[in-house]
Amino acid sequence: MKRVSIVDRLKKEGRTILTEIEAKTFLKQEGIPVIETRLSKTPKEAISISQRIGFPVVLKISSPEILHKSEAGGVKLSLKNAQEVKVAYDEIMEATRKKYPRATIHGVTVQKMAKPGTEVIVGTGKDPQFGPFIMFGLGGIFVELLKDVSFRIIPITRRDAREMIGEIKGYPLLLGYRGRESVSLSALEEILLKVSQLIEKYPEIKELELNPLFAYKNRVLGIDARILLEGP
Numbered sequence: 001m002k003r004v005s006i007v008d009r010l011k012k013e014g015r016t017i018l019t020e021i022e023a024k025t026f027l028k029q030e031g032i033p034v035i036e037t038r039l040s041k042t043p044k045e046a047i048s049i050s051q052r053i054g055f056p057v058v059l060k061i062s063s064p065e066i067l068h069k070s071e072a073g074g075v076k077l078s079l080k081n082a083q084e085v086k087v088a089y090d091e092i093m094e095a096t097r098k099k100y101p102r103a104t105i106h107g108v109t110v111q112k113m114a115k116p117g118t119e120v121i122v123g124t125g126k127d128p129q130f131g132p133f134i135m136f137g138l139g140g141i142f143v144e145l146l147k148d149v150s151f152r153i154i155p156i157t158r159r160d161a162r163e164m165i166g167e168i169k170g171y172p173l174l175l176g177y178r179g180r181e182s183v184s185l186s187a188l189e190e191i192l193l194k195v196s197q198l199i200e201k202y203p204e205i206k207e208l209e210l211n212p213l214f215a216y217k218n219r220v221l222g223i224d225a226r227i228l229l230e231g232p
Contacts, residue, residue, distance in 0.1 A: 005026060006018065006025060007204065015064070016231040017064045017229070018226075019063070020226070021109060023227040024225050027198075027222065027225055034225060037110070038111070039109055039110075045107075047085050053110070056078045056112075057112055058110070059088045060109045061096045062107050063096070063104055063105045065103040066105075075092075076088035077113065119138065119139040120138060120215050121140075121210065122210045122213055123211065124199050125206070133151050135150070136161075138170040148168050155196050156193065156196045161188070165189065174188070181216070183215035183220075191213070195210070205229060209225070209227075211224060
């Protein structure tokens with residue numbers, strides 16, 4: 001029996017925004033590496049999950065209506081024990097309910113604090129004239145600060161992916177600039193190809209963003225993910 005993807009299910013429900021949990025579950029099913037993330041609905045549940053996956057952990061608000069979680073006070077990093085998780089959970093719920101009193105809140109996500117890597121971004125969108133495109137660049141705060149990105153029209157080839165990576169001004173950072181650990185360029189090429197293929201497979205995806213995507217010496221790992229579907 002064919003498995004129905006989360007995108008197909010939400011499309012039938014008329015929803016256009018995937019929560020972070022839904023986006024990561026979908027991406028993982030499609031072979032894109034993302035950090036394990038679980039949903040908690042109470043402080044006790046958040047503590048239990050944290051103890052299971054191991055400290056330190058990250059807590060984030062889960063709501064289809066809150067896209068910029070940090071600005072809403074909905075993110076807490078580097079939580080080292082059960083007490084810190086409990087306090088962080090309550091603070092997140094209080095802050096987001098104050099700023100977004102009418103938002104639908106599913107709970108708080110829990111994920112392990114990932115080993116720091118070089119932050120990059122992979123994103124997609126749709127141009128009215130040229131159709132779906134893919135973007136690559138330095139991620140995290142750098143994408144807004146430096147706007148150091150490259151673009152291609154989907155679908156892309158491996159050569160396109162390689163050229164996209166080499167075009168950004170921050171390319172030396174990926175090679176290990178001034179003692180920084182070099183990253184796997186082949187893993188970056190692979191993730192760009194997989195995302196391009198994903199958009200071809202699911203044309204109803206309007207926007208997709210992996211930011212930050214941590215690049216390491218031998219792999220990449222999606223830390224945060226956002227997916228928007230075409231709406232009415």
